[in-house]
Amino acid sequence: MSDTSSAGLHAWLISDSPTSRRQARLGQLYRQWLAFKRNPMAVAGLAIIVLLLLAAAFAPLIAPFDPLVQALDKRLLPPSAVNWFGTDALGRDIFSRIVHGTRITLVIVLLVVVTVGPFGLLVGAVSGYFGGWVDRLLMRITDVFLAFPRLVLALAFVAALGPGIVNAIIAIAITTWPPYARVARAETMVIRNQDYIEAMRLQGASRARIIWKHVVPMCMPSLIVRTTFDMAGIILTAAGLGFLGLGAQPPMPEWGAMISAGREQIFDQWWVATFPGIAICIVALGFNLLGDGLRDVMDAR
Amino acid sequence: MTAVTQAPPCRASAPGRLGRWGRALSRELTTVVITTFGLLLVTFFIARVVPIDPVLAVVGDRAPADVYEKARLALGLDKPLWHQFAIYVGKVFTGDLGTSVLTSQKVVDDIRTVFPATLELATLGTLIGVVIGVPLGILAAVNQGRWQDQIARVVGLIGYSVPVFWIGLMALLLFYAKLGWVAGPGRISVVWQDIVTTRTGVIMLDAALDGEWEAFWDAFSHLILPAAVLGLLSVAYVSRMTRSFMIGELQQQYVIAARVKGVSEAAVIWRHALRNAAVPLFTVIALSYMHLLEGSVLTETIFAWPGLGRYLTNALLNADMNAVLGGTLVVGVVFIGVNLLTDIIGRLADPRVR
Amino acid sequence: MQTSADKTNQPLLDIANLKVDFHTPTGIVQAVRGLSFTLGRERLGIVGESGSGKSMTGRAILDLIPHPGVVGADRMMFRGQDLMAMDKRERRKLRGRHISMVMQDPKFSLNPVQTVGSQIAEAYRIHRKAGAREARERSLTMLESVQIREPARVYDLYPHEVSGGMGQRVMIAMMLIAEPEILIADEPTSALDVTVQLQILKILDDLVSERGMGLIFISHDLHLVQSFCDRVIVMYGGKVMETLPAAELADETTRGRRHPYTLGLLNCLPDLDHPREKLPTLNRDPAWLA
Numbered sequence: 001m002s003d004t005s006s007a008g009l010h011a012w013l014i015s016d017s018p019t020s021r022r023q024a025r026l027g028q029l030y031r032q033w034l035a036f037k038r039n040p041m042a043v044a045g046l047a048i049i050v051l052l053l054l055a056a057a058f059a060p061l062i063a064p065f066d067p068l069v070q071a072l073d074k075r076l077l078p079p080s081a082v083n084w085f086g087t088d089a090l091g092r093d094i095f096s097r098i099v100h101g102t103r104i105t106l107v108i109v110l111l112v113v114v115t116v117g118p119f120g121l122l123v124g125a126v127s128g129y130f131g132g133w134v135d136r137l138l139m140r141i142t143d144v145f146l147a148f149p150r151l152v153l154a155l156a157f158v159a160a161l162g163p164g165i166v167n168a169i170i171a172i173a174i175t176t177w178p179p180y181a182r183v184a185r186a187e188t189m190v191i192r193n194q195d196y197i198e199a200m201r202l203q204g205a206s207r208a209r210i211i212w213k214h215v216v217p218m219c220m221p222s223l224i225v226r227t228t229f230d231m232a233g234i235i236l237t238a239a240g241l242g243f244l245g246l247g248a249q250p251p252m253p254e255w256g257a258m259i260s261a262g263r264e265q266i267f268d269q270w271w272v273a274t275f276p277g278i279a280i281c282i283v284a285l286g287f288n289l290l291g292d293g294l295r296d297v298m299d300a301r
Numbered sequence: 302m303t304a305v306t307q308a309p310p311c312r313a314s315a316p317g318r319l320g321r322w323g324r325a326l327s328r329e330l331t332t333v334v335i336t337t338f339g340l341l342l343v344t345f346f347i348a349r350v351v352p353i354d355p356v357l358a359v360v361g362d363r364a365p366a367d368v369y370e371k372a373r374l375a376l377g378l379d380k381p382l383w384h385q386f387a388i389y390v391g392k393v394f395t396g397d398l399g400t401s402v403l404t405s406q407k408v409v410d411d412i413r414t415v416f417p418a419t420l421e422l423a424t425l426g427t428l429i430g431v432v433i434g435v436p437l438g439i440l441a442a443v444n445q446g447r448w449q450d451q452i453a454r455v456v457g458l459i460g461y462s463v464p465v466f467w468i469g470l471m472a473l474l475l476f477y478a479k480l481g482w483v484a485g486p487g488r489i490s491v492v493w494q495d496i497v498t499t500r501t502g503v504i505m506l507d508a509a510l511d512g513e514w515e516a517f518w519d520a521f522s523h524l525i526l527p528a529a530v531l532g533l534l535s536v537a538y539v540s541r542m543t544r545s546f547m548i549g550e551l552q553q554q555y556v557i558a559a560r561v562k563g564v565s566e567a568a569v570i571w572r573h574a575l576r577n578a579a580v581p582l583f584t585v586i587a588l589s590y591m592h593l594l595e596g597s598v599l600t601e602t603i604f605a606w607p608g609l610g611r612y613l614t615n616a617l618l619n620a621d622m623n624a625v626l627g628g629t630l631v632v633g634v635v636f637i638g639v640n641l642l643t644d645i646i647g648r649l650a651d652p653r654v655r
Numbered sequence: 656m657q658t659s660a661d662k663t664n665q666p667l668l669d670i671a672n673l674k675v676d677f678h679t680p681t682g683i684v685q686a687v688r689g690l691s692f693t694l695g696r697e698r699l700g701i702v703g704e705s706g707s708g709k710s711m712t713g714r715a716i717l718d719l720i721p722h723p724g725v726v727g728a729d730r731m732m733f734r735g736q737d738l739m740a741m742d743k744r745e746r747r748k749l750r751g752r753h754i755s756m757v758m759q760d761p762k763f764s765l766n767p768v769q770t771v772g773s774q775i776a777e778a779y780r781i782h783r784k785a786g787a788r789e790a791r792e793r794s795l796t797m798l799e800s801v802q803i804r805e806p807a808r809v810y811d812l813y814p815h816e817v818s819g820g821m822g823q824r825v826m827i828a829m830m831l832i833a834e835p836e837i838l839i840a841d842e843p844t845s846a847l848d849v850t851v852q853l854q855i856l857k858i859l860d861d862l863v864s865e866r867g868m869g870l871i872f873i874s875h876d877l878h879l880v881q882s883f884c885d886r887v888i889v890m891y892g893g894k895v896m897e898t899l900p901a902a903e904l905a906d907e908t909t910r911g912r913r914h915p916y917t918l919g920l921l922n923c924l925p926d927l928d929h930p931r932e933k934l935p936t937l938n939r940d941p942a943w944l945a
Binding site: 140141143144145147148149150151152153155156157158159160161232233236239240243244245246256259263266267270273274276277280281284285288289 | 335340347348474595616618628632636
């Protein structure tokens with residue numbers, strides 16, 4: 001019985017003549033999902049991200065030890081059945097710290113994306129839609145930021161604001177938005193000249209309405225793809241700042257800072273720096289794979 | 302049949318070409334001026350928001366009030382912001398980036414000594430990226446969807462997903478500590494430290510000029526690992542872009558026409574398609590070079606490489622703001638310069654916009 | 656090898672049951688299904704709508720079918736040599752030297768970053784062991800023979816600096832410089848202004864008859880084929896509908912013998928002498944493809 005209902009759902013979703021807006025939208029999502037599912041690399045990426053989310057949500061349940069409590073009698077133990085990834089110089093279980101570190105990574109990535117995405121989108125959409133001097137001014141500003149070395153600029157900002165996770169997020173956000181504005185502007189320029197936008201205008205729709213209801217949604221696919229790719233870059237930058245001691249501060253289990261702590265013992269106790277690095281690689285890889293898959297599905301151009 | 306008449310063949314006349322060049326050049330220069338101005342504005346802004354008191358940095362914590370006040374006036378901190386900015390710009394243009402608290406030397410001189418080391422690293426890294434990345438990308442494009450393409454894809458994904466400082470540590474662990482194939486951190490062994498005379502600042506070049514070949518190889522052994530680590534990043538980016546440009550070119554009609562003429566497949570790829578892909582590829586390589594200048598900040602820390610990156614991070618950790626902003630400014634100016642150069646060379650390489 | 660071939664009055668090209676299949680994820684697409692014809696020193700037209708497989712026929716003869724495509728034939732002989740038995744390398748040696756092709760749009764089929772002269776010279780140097788200077792001289796002569804007045808100046812121009820008509824002349828020069836026996840012209844004038852179409856055709860015609868070449872003229876334009884070719888193959892859906900002398904296309908008295916598809920194509924053409932209210936749309940019968 002469930003078979004027939006799921007077949008009915010399938011037919012309803014892939015119908016060529018949807019009867020409601022909701023059906024059309026869901027149908028499109030479903031088709032994209034079917035295409036996405038055929039790409040094993042993309043599915044692997046999605047699986048990594050889902051695992052990351054689960055690990056962050058249930059960190060205290062998964063981690064066998066407290067990530068912050070020191071046990072000096074158990075310093076620098078190699079990987080074993082008890083401490084899967086060994087212990088660090090202060091006797092803390094590295095596996096537990098990595099599991100808790102997922103939360104920090106996610107918070108950084110989400111905060112940056114939440115601030116940068118809408119801002120870049122707005123700047124780009126306004127710039128592309130209005131054109132003229134507004135466009136020239138906004139794009140000049142964007143160019144200035146684009147011409148800068150991103151990491152170095154982020155470093156300079158952190159130096160000015162003082163080390164810490166919040167300042168690291170701000171610094172990354174300041175240096176990450178310009179490409180979003182560029183992408184959104186390019187999309188907007190194409191959309192702006194379409195006939196249906198002209199039709200909207202003739203019907204008397206306000207500029208704000210056209211931008212918000214029609215231009216912005218059309219920009220979304222390429223921005224989502226861009227964002228997914230960028231998440232990997234944001235993770236790497238954040239880890240880099242952490243590694244330099246400018247991001248999350250000890251004793252927070254931030255992966256970059258953990259690698260930095262393991263640097264001293266790299267030749268003797270290799271595991272201290274190795275495992276957090278592998279964690280960063282896997283998560284960054286997950287976002288990259290997901291981005292690849294999404295691009296193929298959503299952004300055929 | 303009508304008589305065959307000659308259609309006007311040539312549309313580009315000499316004055317038109319000059320005019321186009323002039324317009325392009327003025328546009329480029331405007332961009333350079335505006336971005337440089339923006340860069341100065343940002344560094345100035347950063348210097349202003351720093352919670353560190355610049356006066357205290359000069360006179361020390363225990364200076365009496367009148368000394369403090371005098372230093373404050375000497376720094377021009379009583380003047381309005383725009384005036385301070387003007388003073389700042391004037392100083393920068395006369396090559397005055399202030400004095401480093403850490404080294405108590407002029408920041409300009411510090412940067413002059415450390416910059417060649419970074420240049421050396423980034424250049425070799427880019428070279429590795431081009432020498433491996435371009436053929437890899439071509440291979441992937443020609444064999445689209447086959448195993449060569451998958452390899453290029455995996456290399457690209459690794460390059461985009463691995464933190465450079467971590468892979469640097471791992472490389473040190475493996476190739477230096479475990480295998481002993483290369484020399485460890487630093488730029489040259491202590492034995493050779495003062496033997497090579499500094500002429501260019503690029504040690505390998507200096508050693509070669511001195512005829513000290515042992516020192517040359519020692520320097521190379523130090524350089525190769527950090528350069529390879531940076532090279533991995535470059536390979537990822539360059540191969541990915543090469544692949545996509547080449548796929549685009551290989552679908553063009555002129556490629557089919559070349560095959561119709563009887564051109565061999567190798568010549569179709571290297572002589573015809575690659576020459577067309579080379580124009581955008583050049584920009585990519587320049588961008589990659591700039592990424593590596595940036596990537597060197599983290600790499601140099603790992604490999605104790607006495608370059609601009611390590612200078613910057615040291616300054617950062619010690620709140621040595623003059624050094625931080627000076628370094629940022631120099632990297633920014635190099636970026637702007639490379640951008641300009643790339644645009645001009647790209648223009649020269651493409652007959653359609655030349 | 657050429658001497659014995661010439662004596663026996665062998666056709667230049669002899670093709671039986673040519674098939675081109677594309678293996679796509681959604682199934683096999685048959686672009687050409689069982690095409691047979693012979694070509695002598697004549698002008699053979701191939702007409703059909705887009706998608707009828709006429710371009711793929713040309714590509715298959717040149718061994719230039721792109722990746723998922725597979726070519727099969729009972730017989731594919733070039734002057735007595737079996738093309739199907741040759742490897743990729745031998746097929747490449749034939750291209751340009753013995754069989755060549757003029758493509759549709761010179762704007763896209765000339766390499767944008769090489770001067771037009773160097774592209775012509777390249778075609779010559781691949782097939783003749785010639786030095787740079789000789790290749791240049793030959794190319795200049797060739798440019799002259801496609802009626803370009805200042806060959807030395809044109810030689811150094813880039814493709815974007817020449818007009819469409821001149822670009823196509825350059826293309827013809829490039830494809831004929833190695834003196835092939837067969838030229839495939841794939842819609843050679845469709846991308847050009849009407850005013851220069853006739854000039855290009857005249858140049859093509861003169862060179863082909865001067866050199867005694869075989870020409871395969873691929874076009875969708877019935878009028879053009881009718882006035883320009885000796886014999887015409889009408890293709891639909893990858894199959895030959897009929898082969899007929901070009902003169903009969905215009906001949907009202909033979910209409911009774913025509914294939915319905917050919918008639919359909921003819922009826923779609925507007926005719927000043929017999930004006931009609933409305934041109935009929937083309938009827939296509941799936942049975943033709945059986």
